[in-house]
Amino acid sequence: MSAVLFDAATDVLTVAGVASHSAGTLEASFTGKPAAVAAGSIRFEAVEKTYVSSAGPVKALTDITIEVPGGSIFGIIGRSGAGKSSLLRTINRLELPTGGHVLVDGEDISTFHEDQLVALRRRVGMIFQHFNLLSAKTVFANVALPLVVAGVKKQEVKERVAAVLKLVGLEGKENTYPSRLSGGQKQRVGIARALVSRPEILLCDEATSALDPETTLSILSLLKDINRRLGLTIVLITHEMSVIREICDHVLVLEAGRIAETGRVWEVFGNPRHEATRALLKPLDRGLPEDLAGRLNSRWSGKPATALIEFTYTGVGGLQPDLGRILAVLGEDTQIIQSNLDRIQGHVSGRLIVASAARADLHHLIANPDLAHAARIIGYDTPNV
Ligand SMILES: Nc1ncnc2c1ncn2[C@@H]1O[C@H](COP(=O)(O)OP(=O)(O)O)[C@@H](O)[C@H]1O
């Protein structure tokens, strides 16, 4: 049984090898030189996009310069209308930028002719929120479609579809129609159809938005698995911050068509600098418990009281909430009130709220770089007497 699985895996791995090889050949034939960049890398250079609509021009993207490393999982977030889909769609030239350049594997795709575009779209697969499956065709026919269009021989189509259905966990569903599948299974068909052309880049536009949380998790782990096993670059748009947190290496925050901020997920999520990022991350953050928030005073009366102290961690330098240190500074009667800590890519970030006896030198005590990246007194809780 495991041998069969292994065979399927090697088959698909070979498939990926062929993909990057043929991409190299493509480049050699179109540019006369082999690629000097990692397979599946994308570079946006001063990309602009203005749509012309009946209501006048709409500026969707402004001055986007950013690099997506080959083999990474790259998340794009932003409010509705921020330009996420527009940017994603420039990668397979479903949208042509009105300014700047998009380079895939170092090649400027804006200069591509029709035949090069066809080849590009085989190298760049795409999956969608509503799956975009043909309801009158079976799973097999849906997945086989790109190969049939490309004129691949029948026997090879059969083998490749079988391998890719195995990869996404849909063996035995070849003859099923989409209407008989669950949402998660439909998206697996969408993923299989995108992978059957052996792409080096996979674009996902809100691919898990129509799925329930449990199915979302299973699709995410499939995407991560595909990324690791095939070395595929994945660029994904989502409004679910937990998706970014779960599987992305890098994140780009778009705001009104511009880059708000970008970086490794732990850096951006651990220390969001832009207002748009903070707003997007809000759902991940639990506020102060209401019973407490309601009775806190901002000033200390000088009478016995409990101070609520918030320690903030950004993940930088490996600094972690060390209870021993906190107790050594604040005293043994310190309690943990709330923890909003997270561990992303091995870096601990978030907030820890503790309660400790109010005292005059508290501000000074907590301003200690060994304790946290930032510390503040949220307020004082005076016991009812
Ligand atoms: N084909 C189009 N014609 C005119 N305006 C468009 C078109 N596509 C998108 N837009 C506009 O461009 C902006 C960015 O859209 P989009 O990239 O879809 O944002 P997002 O995916 O972040 O929601 C929005 O203001 C949207 O209305």
Ligand SMILES: [Mg+2]
């Ligand atoms: Mg969109």
